[in-house]
Amino acid sequence: MLKKTTVYLLLFFASLLILSCKDNVLPKPGSYLRLDYPEAQYATFENTCPFDFEINSKAIIKAEKDCGFSISYPKMKATIYLTYKPINGNINNLLRDAQKLTYEHVIKADDISEQPYLNPDKKVYGMFYQVNGNAATNSQFYVTDSTKHFITGSVYFYAKPNFDSIMPAASYIKNDMQRLMETLKWK
Template sequence: MRKIGSVFIGFVVVVLSVTGCKKEVLPKPSGYLRLDYPEASYISFQNQCPFSFERNDAAVISGQSNCGFTITYPKMKATIYLTYKPVQNNIKELLRDAQKLTYEHVIKADDILEQPFINPDQKVYGMFYQVEGNAATNSQFYATDSTRHFVTGSIYFYAKPNFDSVMPAASFVRDDMKRLLETLKWK
């Protein structure tokens, strides 16, 4: 009986010495990705097209045919696509197409916020759409003077649409697109 007791005590000592020598495991504190973007500086963009606007000087603008542009943000892998169309008694069709383009994202979007835009001094009227969720685009807009000019814009990222991952960059580029809309002038 005494032999069994000493074996038991020896076993307990071995178990305690093996398990008691490990370092205490502590959970790691939550970490957050810090993305610092430079203060935006804007410059006026003008060319032969019938409109002008201000753009972020860190972005690269490329011209396409028919006054369509791409404004690229290389560090963020994002692009704003601008399209211009003249109004030729087809304002209803242009408005319907612009709204349809936005609402095609409703399948993946959690919410689509509409913000009307009115600048009577420059005769610029339109709508700014903020698309929440894992949609292909985060923001879109259209602007018109209702009689001669119609411009649409949308943001796309060269990444799988994961709203949580691209949200800081999307907010930065969305602010630039709002600035573009607010400074849009017809010639």
């Protein structure tokens, strides 16, 4: 009886030893896409419209109708659309339309933060909107001199809005949009 028990115990420990010697199977850690963008180099974009501004030299700018521009970033699959409108006693309507355009994204947005911009020396006043979440546009702005000129800008990505995926590109372009606002000069 003692021999039988000893044999069973030895078999039990041997099988335990054999089974426990396997490598532990662990799931692979999540990987992250590394996106390195070149450091932005800015140059003044001069044109025949009533304003000038600085733009990233890596961006491709194309004139649209009525002093509007599309500034595209092919590697990021994104475009900033600038729209110019002269003020003809309709400043309140233009401001309302610019704010309405931003707040139409409130359905998909997690948060919309406003950052006022004031530069009395250049007579440039405006608002920069950061739209967080899976909205169609992540950054928008408007600038005006409040008497003659009004410009709106918004960025759109050619991809399904997934903020986590486009966050690095959205951050890079957001910096370019803020630089555009800060360097804008009326002629």
